[in-house]
Amino acid sequence: MNKYLLRNFLYAICVATLLFACDDNDDSDGSGMSGIYSNKLSAPEGGNTLTLTYSGREFIGKDVSFKMTNDNTANITLHGILPGETTTLLENVAISAGSNGYSFSGNGTGTNGTSFSYTGSVEKSKMTLALTDVKVATNQLTSNGNWYPVLGRTSTETDPVLGEYTLMRCAFHLVTDNALLAQFAPMLEPIAGNLICWFINEVTFNPDGNITARYATMPEGKAIGDLIQLPPNRQDSEWISSPINLASYYVKDDSELYIVPNIDMILYQIEQNKTKADGGLDAAVIAAVYQQLNKWSTTGIRMNIRKNSETPSNNMGNLIAYKGDIFLFIDKEEIEAFLPLLPLVKDLLPEDMLGGSLGSMIGPLLDILANSLQQTKTLEMGMMLSKQKDIQ
Numbered sequence: 001m002n003k004y005l006l007r008n009f010l011y012a013i014c015v016a017t018l019l020f021a022c023d024d025n026d027d028s029d030g031s032g033m034s035g036i037y038s039n040k041l042s043a044p045e046g047g048n049t050l051t052l053t054y055s056g057r058e059f060i061g062k063d064v065s066f067k068m069t070n071d072n073t074a075n076i077t078l079h080g081i082l083p084g085e086t087t088t089l090l091e092n093v094a095i096s097a098g099s100n101g102y103s104f105s106g107n108g109t110g111t112n113g114t115s116f117s118y119t120g121s122v123e124k125s126k127m128t129l130a131l132t133d134v135k136v137a138t139n140q141l142t143s144n145g146n147w148y149p150v151l152g153r154t155s156t157e158t159d160p161v162l163g164e165y166t167l168m169r170c171a172f173h174l175v176t177d178n179a180l181l182a183q184f185a186p187m188l189e190p191i192a193g194n195l196i197c198w199f200i201n202e203v204t205f206n207p208d209g210n211i212t213a214r215y216a217t218m219p220e221g222k223a224i225g226d227l228i229q230l231p232p233n234r235q236d237s238e239w240i241s242s243p244i245n246l247a248s249y250y251v252k253d254d255s256e257l258y259i260v261p262n263i264d265m266i267l268y269q270i271e272q273n274k275t276k277a278d279g280g281l282d283a284a285v286i287a288a289v290y291q292q293l294n295k296w297s298t299t300g301i302r303m304n305i306r307k308n309s310e311t312p313s314n315n316m317g318n319l320i321a322y323k324g325d326i327f328l329f330i331d332k333e334e335i336e337a338f339l340p341l342l343p344l345v346k347d348l349l350p351e352d353m354l355g356g357s358l359g360s361m362i363g364p365l366l367d368i369l370a371n372s373l374q375q376t377k378t379l380e381m382g383m384m385l386s387k388q389k390d391i392q
Contacts, residue, residue: 036063038062055131055210057243057244073092076090077090078090147204164319171192172193180368198216213241246262258299305327308324339374
């Protein structure tokens with residue numbers, strides 16, 4: 001399987017979306033205003049256009065339906081705009097006639113309890129809509145707002161009942177029933193945790209449903225091998241705040257987190273980032289991956305929220321506890337479609353790493369890891385986060 005099949009697959013998705021939009025974009029009331037307004041990349045050229053902002057910033061990849069019920073009211077449907085809602089219906093919205101169309105404004109509440117204000121206007125083939133004062137239902141993530149990856153290091157502590165134990169401070173944590181993976185976890189966790197802390201300073205679950213982060217790029221003068229070490233204190237100027245509207249989130253039962261990516265941005269990045277990792281792929285694997293991506297674009301990437309007690313437990317004969325307030329993890333069911341792609345990571349690594357002393361081992365190790373991950377029944381991996389920033 002090569003990149004041409006991958007590209008054709010993407011085109012098929014876009015064409016299907018375009019045909020769906022064309023079928024539903026009717027104007028049966030004869031007003032010239034009713035229909036679907038879109039700013040998706042797959043929207044047909046010359047069709048109804050949508051200028052949408054969310055919390056003051058442009059929001060692309062969305063549809064809004066407008067249907068006049070009479071000269072004074074209309075029904076407006078938001079498609080996949082509010083976090084966790086496939087559709088949000090605003091019924092009997094009062095509209096005011098203008099020289100070229102209609103204007104409207106009001107307040108609304110989604111099915112998940114998200115409240116918001118809206119203001120907009122519509123004229124033939126064009127809609128402008130702004131959503132402001134958006135607030136998702138309160139949960140344990142929004143209650144703290146900013147969360148910080150646990151900085152890596154270990155120490156020996158003493159429990160009054162259990163005695164001495166090892167306190168692991170790692171931003172990455174792995175739970176598995178696979179003996180091979182469990183054996184390597186104490187080595188893998190600090191390495192992966194350090195990588196996280198080199199590039200992510202904090203994660204914010206904003207009140208409006210946006211998930212953002214402060215991140216940094218590759219530091220000057222550092223090689224790939226340096227990144228497995230504990231990162232130094234980076235200058236505040238090195239951290240960059242990610243923009244909003246790239247990914248949203250919602251929480252169910254205060255225990256499940258769903259992160260919803262903007263699928264248009266994903267498709268754009270796939271087209272822009274040509275890599276070597278598009279050879280030798282089975283068609284069934286590609287189909288499974290894009291089925292999962294399509295699911296994530298509507299329902300979101302499901303992660304689990306588990307409060308961390310920091311209580312020591314037996315791990316391979318050793319008493320170990322993990323520092324952090326919550327463990328935010330993804331399980332095997334959610335990423336199973338991507339496991340066959342793990343060996344292809346080798347093709348993305350820089351040449352200096354592949355040509356190094358361990359270069360010949362990377363491919364076989366990735367193959368072993370992919371096989372172990374597919375065989376394991378229990379697989380939980382993710383980030384340990386703290387409410388307060390850990391100071392080195």
